[in-house]
Amino acid sequence: MLKIMHTGDIHLDSAFSRLDSRHAEIRRNELRAAFTSMMTSAKMNGADLMLIAGDLFDSRFVTRETAALLCREFASFGKPVFIAPGNHDPAVPKSFWFRTSLPENVKVFTEPELSSFDLDELNVTVYGWGFNAPDLEKSPLTGKTAADRSRINLLVCHCDTLSRVSSDCPVTDEELRTFGADYSALGHIHNPPAASEDPWCYSGCLEPRGFDETGIKGACMVEIDKKDGEAEVSVRRIRFAKRRYEKGVLSVDGAASQSDVRAAVDAYVRHMRCGEDTLLSLTLTGTVSSGLVIDTEALADNPQPLFLLEITDRTIPDADPDVLERDVTLRGEVYRQLKPLLNSEDPRQREVGLRALRYAMSALSEG
Ligand SMILES: [Mn+2]
Known part of the structure; x- marks a missing residue:
C-alpha cells in the first residue's frame, strides 16, 4: 500500500491585502500554520511521499522565514517530495527554485516538458512538469503515455482541465486518460469539482483566501494498491484550513x-x-x-x-x-x-x- 499526501495551491506569503493589517497578519501566520499541520499529518499518517501540484508560493517573492520553514519541514518529513511549480511560482531564472538549496529528498520539476523520477524501492515513477514562465499555453501531455505499466505511475502538475484555451496549461481529460497514470495529482483549481471515478483530482487550496473560495479546504491523502497491473485508488480529503x-x-x-x-x-x-x-x-x-x-x-x-x-x-x-x-x-x-x-x-x-x-x-x- 502506497500512501501519498497530495497538496497544492498553498500560496504561501499571500498578502491578504483585502483585510486590514491586523487580520492580514493573523491570516499570513495561519497560512504557514496550515502548511505545518499538513506536514505533521503526512508524517503521522505514514505517507511514503508527497506531491505538491504548484502554487506553493503566491508569487516569486518568498520571505526568508517561509523559505526556512519549508526547508525545515521537508527535511523533517524525510520522504521524497515532488514539486511542480505553477503559474504563480514559475521556475524563472533567479526564482526560489534556483536560489535555494533544498533538502536532498525534494525534487522540483523546473522544465515545461514531461520528465520523470524513479523511486525503485517503492516501484514508483513520478512524472511531472513545471511552469517556467507565468503562462504555459501547450499541454506537455499531448501524445504521451506512461512507459512501464508494471510500476505505480504518478503524475504531478499544475494545469487547467476546465478550459481548452487556458494560458494556464490546458490539459484534457482524454490526455490524462491516455497517459494512464495510476493517480494524477493536479493543482490550479482552488474549488475542486466533485469527486469522479477518474484517477485524477485537484487538491483544492490548502487554506482559503477569499469569498470565492468557500467551504472546507485542505489536502488529499491518497492510498494506492497495485496488483497484476490493476491499481485500486482511494482519496480522502483532510481539512487543514484554519478558517x-x-x-x-x-x-x-x-x-x-x-x-x-x-x-x-x-x-x-x-x-x-x-x-x-x-x-x-x-x-x-x-x-x-x-x-x-x-x-x-x-x-x-x-x-x-x-x-x-x-x-x-x-x-x-x-x-x-x-x-x-x-x-x-x-x-x-x-x-x-x-x-x-x-x-x-x-x-x-x-x-x-x-x-x-x-x-x-x-x-x-x-x-
Ligand atoms: Mn493557485
Missing part, C-alpha cells in the same frame, strides 16, 4: 430598526453554526421600513463570534410608489425627483436612487 469563508443571503423583511436587523443577523449566525473560524459575507434582502438606513459598518464591527463579517445591503425601502406619486408634501417631491434613478435600467443607478430615497425618508420622518 472558512462562507457567503449567505438573509431576508430582513419587515425590519423597522437597526436593532431588528442586528437580531436577525445574530440569529442567522447562530443558526448556521458559524464560529470564530468563519469569515462571513452576508447580503441583506427584503423590504424594510422606508425610514430605516441600515448601518452596515456598525453591524460588521466586532462581529462576535465570527472572525470577520462583511454586510451588503440589498434591502428595499417600504414606500408605496402610488401613494408617494400623489403625495403633495416634500416626501412626494423627493420621490418624483428620484424617479428617473429608481426606474433606471442601470442597477448601480437604481441602488443610488434607493439609497437617496432611504436617507430622505429617514430625515423627513424625524421632522
Whole structure:
C-alpha cells in the first residue's frame, strides 16, 4: 500500500491585502500554520511521499522565514517530495527554485516538458512538469503515455482541465486518460469539482483566501494498491484550513430598526453554526421600513463570534410608489425627483436612487 499526501495551491506569503493589517497578519501566520499541520499529518499518517501540484508560493517573492520553514519541514518529513511549480511560482531564472538549496529528498520539476523520477524501492515513477514562465499555453501531455505499466505511475502538475484555451496549461481529460497514470495529482483549481471515478483530482487550496473560495479546504491523502497491473485508488480529503469563508443571503423583511436587523443577523449566525473560524459575507434582502438606513459598518464591527463579517445591503425601502406619486408634501417631491434613478435600467443607478430615497425618508420622518 502506497500512501501519498497530495497538496497544492498553498500560496504561501499571500498578502491578504483585502483585510486590514491586523487580520492580514493573523491570516499570513495561519497560512504557514496550515502548511505545518499538513506536514505533521503526512508524517503521522505514514505517507511514503508527497506531491505538491504548484502554487506553493503566491508569487516569486518568498520571505526568508517561509523559505526556512519549508526547508525545515521537508527535511523533517524525510520522504521524497515532488514539486511542480505553477503559474504563480514559475521556475524563472533567479526564482526560489534556483536560489535555494533544498533538502536532498525534494525534487522540483523546473522544465515545461514531461520528465520523470524513479523511486525503485517503492516501484514508483513520478512524472511531472513545471511552469517556467507565468503562462504555459501547450499541454506537455499531448501524445504521451506512461512507459512501464508494471510500476505505480504518478503524475504531478499544475494545469487547467476546465478550459481548452487556458494560458494556464490546458490539459484534457482524454490526455490524462491516455497517459494512464495510476493517480494524477493536479493543482490550479482552488474549488475542486466533485469527486469522479477518474484517477485524477485537484487538491483544492490548502487554506482559503477569499469569498470565492468557500467551504472546507485542505489536502488529499491518497492510498494506492497495485496488483497484476490493476491499481485500486482511494482519496480522502483532510481539512487543514484554519478558517472558512462562507457567503449567505438573509431576508430582513419587515425590519423597522437597526436593532431588528442586528437580531436577525445574530440569529442567522447562530443558526448556521458559524464560529470564530468563519469569515462571513452576508447580503441583506427584503423590504424594510422606508425610514430605516441600515448601518452596515456598525453591524460588521466586532462581529462576535465570527472572525470577520462583511454586510451588503440589498434591502428595499417600504414606500408605496402610488401613494408617494400623489403625495403633495416634500416626501412626494423627493420621490418624483428620484424617479428617473429608481426606474433606471442601470442597477448601480437604481441602488443610488434607493439609497437617496432611504436617507430622505429617514430625515423627513424625524421632522
Ligand atoms: Mn493557485
